[in-house]
Amino acid sequence: MSVLTLxxxxxxxxxxxxxxxxLHQPSEQQPEHNLLELLPDQNYEQALRDLAGFSRVWLVWxxxxxxxxxxxxxxxxxxxxxxxxxxxxxxxxxxxxxxxxVALIAIEGRTLILxxxxxxxxTPIFDLKPYVPAYDSFPDERAxxxxxxxxxxxxxxxxxxxxxxxxxxxxxxxRATWQIDFSPRLQELLVRDPSPHRTRRIRRRQDDxxxxxCGAWRAFFTVNGHQVTVTALDAGFPLRxxxxxxxxxxxxxxxxxxxxARWPQP
Amino acid sequence: MSVLTLxxxxxxxxxxxxxxxxLHQPSEQQPEHNLLELLPDQNYEQALRDLAGFSRVWLVWxxxxxxxxxxxxxxxxxxxxxxxxxxxxxxxxxxxxxxxxVALIAIEGRTLILxxxxxxxxTPIFDLKPYVPAYDSFPDERAxxxxxxxxxxxxxxxxxxxxxxxxxxxxxxxRATWQIDFSPRLQELLVRDPSPHRTRRIRRRQDDxxxxxCGAWRAFFTVNGHQVTVTALDAGFPLRxxxxxxxxxxxxxxxxxxxxARWPQP
Numbered sequence: 337m338s339v340l341t342l343x344x345x346x347x348x349x350x351x352x353x354x355x356x357x358x359l360h361q362p363s364e365q366q367p368e369h370n371l372l373e374l375l376p377d378q379n380y381e382q383a384l385r386d387l388a389g390f391s392r393v394w395l396v397w398x399x400x401x402x403x404x405x406x407x408x409x410x411x412x413x414x415x416x417x418x419x420x421x422x423x424x425x426x427x428x429x430x431x432x433x434x435x436x437x438v439a440l441i442a443i444e445g446r447t448l449i450l451x452x453x454x455x456x457x458x459t460p461i462f463d464l465k466p467y468v469p470a471y472d473s474f475p476d477e478r479a480x481x482x483x484x485x486x487x488x489x490x491x492x493x494x495x496x497x498x499x500x501x502x503x504x505x506x507x508x509x510x511r512a513t514w515q516i517d518f519s520p521r522l523q524e525l526l527v528r529d530p531s532p533h534r535t536r537r538i539r540r541r542q543d544d545x546x547x548x549x550c551g552a553w554r555a556f557f558t559v560n561g562h563q564v565t566v567t568a569l570d571a572g573f574p575l576r577x578x579x580x581x582x583x584x585x586x587x588x589x590x591x592x593x594x595x596x597a598r599w600p601q602p
Numbered sequence: 603m604s605v606l607t608l609x610x611x612x613x614x615x616x617x618x619x620x621x622x623x624x625l626h627q628p629s630e631q632q633p634e635h636n637l638l639e640l641l642p643d644q645n646y647e648q649a650l651r652d653l654a655g656f657s658r659v660w661l662v663w664x665x666x667x668x669x670x671x672x673x674x675x676x677x678x679x680x681x682x683x684x685x686x687x688x689x690x691x692x693x694x695x696x697x698x699x700x701x702x703x704v705a706l707i708a709i710e711g712r713t714l715i716l717x718x719x720x721x722x723x724x725t726p727i728f729d730l731k732p733y734v735p736a737y738d739s740f741p742d743e744r745a746x747x748x749x750x751x752x753x754x755x756x757x758x759x760x761x762x763x764x765x766x767x768x769x770x771x772x773x774x775x776x777r778a779t780w781q782i783d784f785s786p787r788l789q790e791l792l793v794r795d796p797s798p799h800r801t802r803r804i805r806r807r808q809d810d811x812x813x814x815x816c817g818a819w820r821a822f823f824t825v826n827g828h829q830v831t832v833t834a835l836d837a838g839f840p841l842r843x844x845x846x847x848x849x850x851x852x853x854x855x856x857x858x859x860x861x862x863a864r865w866p867q868p
Contacts, residue, residue: 338610338666338726339607339608339609340607340608340664340666340698340726340728341605341606341607341608342605342606342607342608342697342699343605343696343697344604345696345697378696379673380673380688380696382673382674382686383673383674383686383687383688383696384686384688384689385673385674385684385685385686385689386685386686386689386690386746386747387686387688387689387746388746389689389744389745389746389747389749390689390743390744390745390746391743391744392740392743393688394701396662396697396699396701398606400604400606407645407646407648407649407651408648408649408651418651419651419652420648420649420650420651420652420653421649422646422649422650422653422729422730422731422732423650423651423652423653423655423656423732424652424732425731425732425734425737429729430609430611430644430646430649430728430729431608431609431611431662431728431729432606433608433662433699433728433729435660435662435701435731437737437738437740460604460606462606462696462697462699463688463695463696463697463699464688465688465691465701466688466689466690466691466745466746466748467740467743467745468691468743468745468748469740469741469742469743469745470745470748470752471691471703472703472738472739472740473738473739473740473741473743474658474703474733474735474738474739475735475739475741476735477656477657477658477733477734477735477739478655478656478657479655479656479732479733479734479735479736480652480653480654480655480656480732481652481655482732482734482736483655486736
């Protein structure tokens, strides 16, 4: 059977190395700008002609960090339930092609200045297409299980989340000293469903103690009926990683070293 | 630089071998249904789970009949003006990937029953994604030159099209005998702009005589100020093709043979 081989036309620069990375920097409230640099010496400048008249473009891109496909996946939002991969936007598809409509802010030479998008830094881009409302916009389509999850997310949360005195002290120190704050993300996840979940990075550690990962950090919590108590925060990397010169430049590495000096890992 | 190799997950059956093919069968007014058959033995049945709850899906597909890319193309509609290929949906892209949202009517095993779409029969499909209005629908985006062309198409036409007595007789015979009618398509093109155009298949044959191709047929016309006169219709294939046993099964071949028996090529 014939196959098609694709070569990137360029790579996007978003500054996001991992999912959720932008979450703990609430001080950077300026609108997000991302850069798409097309490759030189391909005459892409001419191919971009007339595109500036469109206010949004489709990016067709490569889930380049994904190497497997699965028939079913557990989506990050909503109940921990498997869905057919074709009914999701998951990267684990037979052909790892991503599709994202982004705001087109400006074009300078062969660089596009784009609005918000959640592509990881360095994602290879295969194609740009103009977003044409007459062809692409169907506001009234039914969206199956995603509608159901949206309705669930809009309903009042089931769980109440409180921080222990230790967790409160740790969160305040992180905010004041490092401008790092992942409490909103913790809240958002735990008020809905604190049960173990792979993509939400929730694991059971002991009978009544759970752990949740948030970017390079984590937190421990207990569940009592509808009451979730965050007992402690923790660095995501062990001390031996943070002090290993071969692993220099770990995200939030300096903050984690100081955190562990104050609150050594149990 | 790394490259990505794609393998089709299936092939679409639309019955359309060439562009405009469906145009001359106005008697078939039932809504169009197209079939996408996913390949067997790949567990795609499981990957389709939950997709039936969506009323529209994105097809990501291969412009498999296109082998070249061009920085600029002349779109089929509107003035005969070049546009950067990234500002169009033209097949002549660096990576020949097509993107089409189609109505999802039903799923039976690994076959999807889809609504209208203009993919050619046998087009390889690489991916299916659910159409999610919250992610995909932006009705108010600006669409640059396409908006301008739409406005032009909505304005009163500049040319008046009439058929000569011979062309009228030929069109009536085709309609009555073969249920073939490409006059609406001729009208649509010629009232806007009868000037030579590659993708509209209009060519100058002599100083004051033009030819236009419509599927497997063609027509000759003259232009006098704002008056276009269709002087004659003609078979698109020469007699030597139509009688060549090696070329059996040419579109509308039988009709063209009879047409040429009545109106031999000039």
